[in-house]
Amino acid sequence: xxxxxxxxxxxxxxxxxxxxxxxxxxxxxxxxxxxxxxxxxxxxxxxxxxxxxxxxxxxxxxxxxxxxxxxxxxxxxxxxxxxxxxxxxxxxxxxxxxxxxxxxxxxxxxxxxxxxxxxxxxxxxxxxxxxxxxxxxxxxxxxxxxxxxxxxxxxxxxxxxxxxxxxxxxxxxxxxxxxxxxxxxxxxxxxxxxxxxxxxxxxxxxxxxxxxxxxxxxxxxxxxxxxxxxxxxxxxxxxxxxxxxxxxxxxxxxxxxxxxxxxxxxxxxxxxxxxxxxxxxxxxxxxxx
Amino acid sequence: xxxxxxxxxxxxxxxxxxxxxxxxxxxxxxxxxxxxxxxxxxxxxxxxxxxxxxxxxxxxxxxxxxxxxxxxxxxxxxxxxxxxxxxxxxxxxxxxxxxxxxxxxxxxxxxxxxxxxxxxxxxxxxxxxxxxxxxxxxxxxxxxxxxxxxxxxxxxxxxxxxxxxxxxxxxxxxxxxxxxxxxxxxxxxxxxxxxxxxxxxxxxxxxxxxxxxxxxxxxxxxxxxxxxxxxxxxxxxxxxxxxxxxxxxxxxxxxxxxxxxxxxxxxxxxxxxxxxxxxxxxxxxxxxxxxxxxxxxxxxxxxxxxxxxxxxxxxxxxxxxxxx
Numbered sequence: 001x002x003x004x005x006x007x008x009x010x011x012x013x014x015x016x017x018x019x020x021x022x023x024x025x026x027x028x029x030x031x032x033x034x035x036x037x038x039x040x041x042x043x044x045x046x047x048x049x050x051x052x053x054x055x056x057x058x059x060x061x062x063x064x065x066x067x068x069x070x071x072x073x074x075x076x077x078x079x080x081x082x083x084x085x086x087x088x089x090x091x092x093x094x095x096x097x098x099x100x101x102x103x104x105x106x107x108x109x110x111x112x113x114x115x116x117x118x119x120x121x122x123x124x125x126x127x128x129x130x131x132x133x134x135x136x137x138x139x140x141x142x143x144x145x146x147x148x149x150x151x152x153x154x155x156x157x158x159x160x161x162x163x164x165x166x167x168x169x170x171x172x173x174x175x176x177x178x179x180x181x182x183x184x185x186x187x188x189x190x191x192x193x194x195x196x197x198x199x200x201x202x203x204x205x206x207x208x209x210x211x212x213x214x215x216x217x218x219x220x221x222x223x224x225x226x227x228x229x230x231x232x233x234x235x236x237x238x239x240x241x242x243x244x245x246x247x248x249x250x251x252x253x254x255x256x257x258x259x260x261x262x263x264x265x266x267x268x269x270x271x272x273x274x275x276x277x278x279x280x281x282x283x284x285x286x287x288x289x
Numbered sequence: 290x291x292x293x294x295x296x297x298x299x300x301x302x303x304x305x306x307x308x309x310x311x312x313x314x315x316x317x318x319x320x321x322x323x324x325x326x327x328x329x330x331x332x333x334x335x336x337x338x339x340x341x342x343x344x345x346x347x348x349x350x351x352x353x354x355x356x357x358x359x360x361x362x363x364x365x366x367x368x369x370x371x372x373x374x375x376x377x378x379x380x381x382x383x384x385x386x387x388x389x390x391x392x393x394x395x396x397x398x399x400x401x402x403x404x405x406x407x408x409x410x411x412x413x414x415x416x417x418x419x420x421x422x423x424x425x426x427x428x429x430x431x432x433x434x435x436x437x438x439x440x441x442x443x444x445x446x447x448x449x450x451x452x453x454x455x456x457x458x459x460x461x462x463x464x465x466x467x468x469x470x471x472x473x474x475x476x477x478x479x480x481x482x483x484x485x486x487x488x489x490x491x492x493x494x495x496x497x498x499x500x501x502x503x504x505x506x507x508x509x510x511x512x513x514x515x516x517x518x519x520x521x522x523x524x525x526x527x528x529x530x531x532x533x534x535x536x537x538x539x540x541x542x543x544x545x546x547x548x549x550x551x552x553x554x555x556x557x558x559x560x561x562x563x564x565x566x567x568x569x570x571x572x573x574x575x576x577x578x579x580x581x582x583x584x585x586x587x588x589x590x591x592x593x594x595x596x597x598x599x600x601x602x603x604x605x606x607x608x609x610x611x612x613x
Contacts, residue, residue, distance in 0.1 A: 077597040078558075078595040079560060080558070081558060
């Protein structure tokens with residue numbers, strides 16, 4: 001990449017800034033490829049990313065089928081089984097876990113020093129982080145479609161075009177949750193602290209949302225919880241996906257998801273310090289930095 | 290690449306294919322709030338609510354689509370409603386507590402089950418007079434008539450029998466024992482069989498119309514549901530005679546049965562306590578009344594998927610659709 005950049009004439013500073021779009025794409029391709037290879041080498045990650053939502057679908061939803069019974073709320077026009085109701089929520093769950101997992105891998109990269117190699121690249125840091133985010137979203141989209149394929153055979157079906165229409169909804173939701181993961185990874189100092197994210201981010205976001213129960217039912221149970229659900233961006237990601245399945249755009253959700261994505265991404269780029277974990281560790285070990 | 294284009298084109302074609310259905314008025318009797326709700330079959334929206342007599346249950350429409358007949362059970366009468374003005378224009382002398390009835394294929398005679406009197410009342414629709422009263426078993430309910438109009442079948446809930454009545458002599462010619470609390474009788478379009486649902490027995494008895502013997506008993510099983518919750522009520526068979534639809538009451542589902550193999554092919558989720566069914570004249574949609582959730586569900590008969598549920602009055606019971 002530096003060779004390509006080197007063809008630019010002018011002062012050294014211009015030399016680093018002036019990349020053509022093709023060169024940006026080459027960089028993106030490289031990052032995507034790395035994420036893909038890494039994903040392929042982690043078969044357990046693929047399996048666990050599938051098993052988690054499938055457990056919810058096969059066991060939790062099947063057991064709750066008779067207990068809950070879902071009334072007709074948009075976008076549904078008739079009665080649906082509980083399995084059908086929670087499927088968009090489970091798609092969201094895959095994106096949520098995947099977003100957190102890529103942030104986990106960023107903390108790992110940082111500790112192992114791989115991140116510094118990436119950031120040595122002459123491309124702007126924001127671009128490298130966005131490329132990394134896109135790579136993570138691409139992988140999680142594959143996981144969602146693999147899950148939906150299995151759910152199809154479990155007779156959880158949406159209109160066929162719905163599977164195409166959810167793609168942008170999944171993409172934006174994945175971007176938002178990935179950006180959240182990235183911001184968190186810039187705040188987490190060490191890999192060991194990651195368990196906290198599980199408890200304080202993933203579970204609350206998942207449970208306090210419309211993924212498992214319609215919001216009117218949450219409101220019946222607790223008005224406070226209902227307010228919390230409304231403040232949870234994950235709710236909007238799930239609703240965006242749910243409406244997209246039936247060919248409808250939920251504008252409020254779309255706006256919320258896009259706005260939150262931009263805010264989180266901006267925060268992540270500003271807060272990101274590739275040396276952070278390393279620095280802290282060196283200090284802990286009595287280094288003189 | 291070309292293959293993908295075909296695939297994509299196929300997907301869109303499949304979506305468009307569900308396309309235009311003709312608009313017919315759907316009439317739903319609401320047992321609890323004494324009304325009949327009119328729903329447009331194309332837009333699937335309520336267009337009108339008609340006040341009728343007390344406890345409307347059985348509902349049917351004249352073959353020319355001009356008159357609607359409604360059993361006002363607690364008023365002991367059958368009301369006639371003009372479908373153009375939505376006004377009640379007269380009544381028919383049904384005898385006490387009419388619940389369900391069937392109109393003869395020529396549209397001239399109405400056969401009414403009088404639940405409390407153990408009678409089937411035969412009414413001349415034009416003269417608005419009783420032609421005959423036929424004593425049947427205890428608590429008559431289900432009424433079916435053969436396509437040629439020669440045989441009428443009544444089911445009695447407590448006697449658990451299907452009574453075959455000759456419509457020319459008004460005499461019972463055969464009694465067939467079926468399962469507990471038979472609710473509904475439906476002839477196949479070719480007249481070869483009559484299907485009887487048994488609410489408590491949880492079965493469908495298929496009776497051969499020639500031998501008057503039960504040739505098959507169909508049972509239902511839904512994963513995760515107690516068998517007592519499966520209570521077959523309304524039955525409808527498609528015009529080509531290939532598929533039968535059975536409303537399963539508190540199981541909240543409509544069963545789809547292959548009439549050749551007698552196998553249940555699918556259970557369609559609808560509203561609560563699904564009771565009666567009716568096809569649109571083009572046969573593309575089936576409509577179910579869901580008593581406890583106060584709505585009706587439109588089902589696409591090609592894919593056997595529910596399309597939309599529409600809220601009507603309180604405790605919807607019967608349904609009929611205006612002819613083209």
